[in-house]
Amino acid sequence: MKFDAVLIEPRRAEMEAQGYWPGKTLLDYFEQFLAAKPDDLALTSVIAATGARRDLTYAQIDALAWRAAVALHRMGLGRDDVLACQLPNSWEFVVLYVACRRLGVVFNPVMPIFRERELGFMLRHGEAKAIVVPHRFRNFDHVTMIEGLRGDLPDLAHVIALGDEGDLGERAVGFSALLDPALDHGVEALRPISERDRGDADDVCQLIYTSGTTGEPKGVMHTANTMYSNLVAYADRLGLGEGDVMLMASPMAHQTGFMYGLLLPVMLGARMVLMDVWDKVRAAHLIASERISFTMASTPFLLDLADAVEETGTDSSALRIFLCAGTAIPGALVERAHRVLGTKIISAWGMTENGAVTVVAPSDPDERSVNSDGFALPGMELQLRDVDGRVLGPGEEGELYVRGCSNFVGYLKRPEWNNTDADGWFDTGDIARIDAQGYIRICGRSKDVIIRGAENIPVVEVEALLYKHPAIRQVAIVPYSDERLGERACACVAVKPGHDFDFAGLKRFLDGQHLARQYYPERLEIMDELPTTASGKIQKFILRDLVRARIAEETA
Template structure:
């Protein structure tokens, strides 16, 4: 595969001169840990369905990753080939990525929830040469699906099955002890492992706006984010990092895997979220840091309150992806004793704005943080001019953690000649440099020339005791141009009516012009693997139901 990461070289000299690109790869950090404490516990992985636990030291991870590297080499994978992986959080995921880096193989993590529709596009576009899947995950036969797609994927040479029993199993192909005797493997690794500017990860956008794009990252673009991220949060080798968010998503991959390796901290992995086990692990493993979306925080608070488990070790819970209701922050602090940190980021940039642990809680409630070192922000108006403090506009980012570009689609990179990346988000910046994400540029609803503050209305509706989740989208109107529709998922056993919505908005003194004219009550809303509601899907659904498509 030839990678057109055109956004890396033009900024390389400046990033290196300013010390913003560390120049280290995962293997550099991993080998430091291996030299410092080979027999220390590095990884603990839990399988929720069976309760199985696996523990690995740094030395054991190294040995298993060399076996896997030998197996991949025997299958013909080498530098710049793409290996796609649909595994849940597990020691096999970790070992597989380390093995890929030892050979210069580019790693393409894919969410376990994806099926043929998404996978055929991604595997074909990324020219995956090997595809690693679980035999079964949550009752679904991934092996049968993968084998069924092979005829439509001319580049795919190997399907490797974790938990399989045949010749194509992960254990047979990548964990046979005889692989340790593979000749010249160290020399091959020294030649092909590459440097910090090589593309090492291909990860597809979560698709909140339509067809996914293949984001290319190097070690430098990812660690340029991780180094200042850890410094801002005060994280170090003594921390225990819990990760239940999928490692096939950048949250899990960067902050549940790359971050603890960089720090020499221990990682505790869950293959899926279970609130009771999560609370127990915080207590038993003395977890000090985790990063997840707001529903995880709500679950953990509820469970610790119910069970009375010890959460005193949990110093920081970082939430990104959506605004955090003040009541959630206050409850988490009261029950868990943890500091809730808000953040904003994208697959293309990592988490680039964070609240500081020393900030008052209201900063996590009312803002999405301020930029990490090496990141600049601009808010621009419709004609491209930079807007004054406090005004809402389109958010642009320029900095060290920006990605290398979209695979085979450089025309979609959204980066101007000065290096500014158009995020597609609407935001404002306050006088202290903190941002607030106000929505996506395509989420703006303009009713009769009046901009509807979508995020504000959603936040008010979320406060209703019967509302579990809410999303507001626009639909066409001949007279006003657009009107607003609220999609609501009620809490279990609760009802929510149009009259309830209007009474609630009236009680919160929201201008009548901002009230949604339509309510759709659903059991669930379409969302990405990371939990972001897909408003483009809601708009399409609404138009179809109204007979407009």
């Protein structure tokens, strides 16, 4: 694979000169702590439904990752090949990533919720040579799904499946084949190959897809420098270090889980605790038993955790920081969570393209996490512009641009979408305002994306699918407020004369389109006509107000 990471060179010299790009990779950090404390516990992986756990030391991760690297090398994977991983949070995910870095293989985490439509595009576009999937996860057969896609994936040479290996047949290789102790005999021969191919901190090491407004997912490319430049500043802002124990229940196929659940603890030598799925009671017990001191998740997780601790009476005194990103945190929730958990609630804002850009400081008053999304981390700059490109001052609302060390290095095969000007400013697509002290507040989005519980819903893609329905004449999807998830999606539909359409029919149709269920609208409003401009463009701001008014009438 040729990675067109065109956004590296314009800023490499400046970032290195200013010390923002640390020049270290995951392996540099991991091997530092492997040498210093090989027998210390590095990772605890928990299956929420059963409580089953796997504990691994640095030395154990090292040995397993070398075995996996030997196996992948023998399958023909090497530098700049892409391996996609659809696993939930698990020790296998971590071992696999360390193994990939030893070969210079680019890691492509993909959400377990993705189905044929999303996954098929990503695997084709990224030219994935291998994919690792759970055989079955949440009652869905991933191996059968991949089997159905393979005819359209000429680059996909290997399917590796975790769990239920007895009935895989020839459809996939069992994950246990990557961990066979007999592979230890190949490690010494692989070491010089690894030294040659593992690459440096400016090589693309992660390919991660984000939903946007273009009608297809965008492949975000990151290097170790772009990600770790964020993590160094992030850890310093929050006072995180080697003594912390970090819980991650947000999916590691999201940048939240990947950067702050995997890369961050490895960088600090801190212990990571992973949950495969969110379970509020299990999380509360883990916080008590493992003395969890830090976690990062969206607002619904915080609400759930406060409920669980209040209901069960578990000890949450070790939890110093709960960082929320993805949507505004209601003031009542911040007050309640602080009272119930005894925890500092921190707000932040960021994107897949640049990690967390703005973060509230722990020393700030709680109101800052209610009324703002924090201030810029070192190495990142913020700028607001009006529609004519004029730079705005404090208190004015405008389009948000960011520039600096953690910005991504481009969209794979789509440089025309990089949204970065000649001066390095990246157009985020968000609308914001910045106060005189530099604190930011996200006010809305110029791009057409709804954020449901920190999960981006690709509105344009869902609308395009619904337009295929024979009964639909017009459709627009708009957000409506939800206390727990921040936003939900409402489909506003004008039906063709002589046709009927209802919510059950909407769901049946999207089932047939193989769309991830998390992207389905959760409300339907049937209208005679959707409001439009004189040129025919649907006026979504009017629809948002109409939906809000109808919900208010229903709840009055």
